[in-house]
Amino acid sequence: MSNPFNPGAGRKPPYLAGRDDIVRSIEQDMTRVYDDAEGMRPIVISGLRGMGKTVLLRALYDFANQRGWVVVWAEASKDESLSKKLAQSIYVELRKLRSSEKLAGRAFEHALAVLKSFQLKIDPAGACSFGIDVSPAKGYADSGDLSLDLQDLLEALGGAAREAGTAVLICVDELQEAPIEDLRPLNMALHSIGQSFSPVPVFFVGAGLPTLPSVLADASSYAERLYRYYTLDPLSDKSSEKALVEPVAGQGMAWSPEALGLVVQEAAGYPYFIQQCGFSICEQVDGPIELTMVETLAGIELAREELSRGLYRSRWGRATAQGKEFMRAMAQDEGPSKISEIARRMGKGDPSSLSVLRDRLIKDGLIYSPERGLVAFTVPGMDGFINRCGEVD
Ligand SMILES: Nc1ncnc2c1ncn2[C@@H]1O[C@H](COP(=O)(O)OP(=O)(O)OP(=O)(O)O)[C@@H](O)[C@H]1O
Ligand SMILES: [Mg+2]
Structure with missing residues (x-):
């Protein structure tokens, strides 16, 4: 018998357990977007490492793909522009549509021209690896203001999908990693397209660590109201x-x-x-x-x-000596740790002297703050690993 289990980041499980409610709820929204040809509130899914965010996002992607949606997938990362990644992914999808006959037509040609304008603005030197062989759409996505240009692009894409009788799904994984210069315009663009009289059928789903809601809120104060939030908890x-x-x-x-x-x-x-x-x-x-x-x-x-080997050791190895000391102090607790207690364990009088170290570990995605004054590991079981092996170095 071949092994049916599939451990590893983003690997599709043979059976997606315990996520029926959330999948059903989001798929219902998607069906409405498709049927009504109108957008809905964007969604954010957050959870600890290995909790199943990527595979859930993939399930939604497959759901849309099988129904003939225009599907866009990007994974955000610290040092790369999310806008460029989105543009690239949109380009790949549009090129596919263009050659598929089925959805070919003027609507998508216009979207492609808007994408060209967008690309010229975000990447004037042409460092992007893709060249779009159409003329830019004058007056669209060429203001130089990323939020407005992104809004134009999403509207052109959504408008084209509507004309073709379908809808657009945009999935962004690891969204907490996206540079703030991208997050703010993304929030603004999603906010603006949602406010139009008849929002284009664009459905956005972002996934990331538990820090994601606060990362989005730091980028734009209204983010809390903009997105609908789901949390992936441990399975029953x-x-x-x-x-x-x-x-x-x-x-x-x-x-x-x-x-x-x-x-x-x-x-x-x-x-x-x-x-x-x-x-x-x-x-x-x-x-x-x-x-x-x-x-x-x-x-x-x-x-x-x-x-x-796969989850803990490399993360531990990347931490500085001070970071390790901080995390060793955390690992003594079952569940979230109080900063004041960590300071005491580390022999620091003033807990605020740890704030730079704490922020560094949060930025590196090792810990997050579930509540003011508390920190917890982003990877379940990290405390157990540290208690077993954390003295080695
Ligand atoms: N609901 C589920 N039922 C069964 N297996 C699951 C479920 N969710 C995830 N898995 C399995 O857990 C592993 C991790 O899943 P996934 O990579 O989606 O997690 P993640 O939350 O995206 O992690 P990371 O934060 O590291 O990106 C995979 O091997 C996947 O098959
Ligand atoms: Mg993932």
Whole structure:
């Protein structure tokens, strides 16, 4: 039997467990956007590392793609302009549409011309790797003000989709990484297109770490009202069981109740760990899965070791000596830590002396602040890793 489990960043799980409600709710919105040919409030999905944001975003992307939407996907990163990435992805999609006959036509030609104007403004030197072989649309997306130009671009794209009887989905993963010079215009453009009398059918979904809502709010004060927010929590025990049982059902493998119970308990609802555990066990067992197998060779420990390699060790290794000291102090708590307590543990009298270090760790995506005065790890299980291995260096 080939191994059905699929651990790894963004890897599609064999069974997407416990996300029915959120998927259904967003898909309902998308269906309305499509049917009414009108946009709706943009969405933000946030959650810890490995909680399943990318695979959820991909599920929405597939939903739209299968229904003939215009689909745009970008992954934000610190040092690259999100606007350029979006422009590039829009270009790829428009080129596909152009050659597909189905949606070809004047509407998309205009969108392409607006994209050309946009590209000339954001990348006048032509450093972008794509050349658009149409003339720029004069008077569109050429003001030099990124928010207005982005608004023009989204309106042209949405208008074209409406004319062609479809809609546009824009997915941006790791949105918290996007430079503020992009986030502010993005917020403004989404805000403006939403306010028009008949908003074009553009549906935006951004995903990122728990810091994302505050990153967006720092960029524009109205971001809190602009987006609809969803949080991805750990899976319930029942969903965790499903994530483990469904993929092997009918394959001659079966979990004994004790084996299943132990994995569910150890995984604590963490989808990445569930996927890794299922994988490690299936690599070595070809038949009924008993408790001893999970306890010993095939199960928990192996999965934990894999996760250490893939998730924890590299992050830990990148932190400075001071950063490590800070995180070691955090790892003594189960759950979020008080800054004042960390300061005490580190022998610092004044907690505010840690603020630069704290901000650095937040910027690097290692920790976040769930509430004022508190910090927590962005990767579930990081505390356990540090307590087991964090003394090594
Ligand atoms: N609901 C789910 N059911 C089963 N497995 C899941 C679920 N969600 C995610 N997984 C699995 O967990 C792993 C991590 O998923 P994913 O990469 O989407 O997380 P993420 O939140 O995007 O993480 P990161 O913040 O590192 O980008 C993948 O192997 C994926 O298959
Ligand atoms: Mg991801």
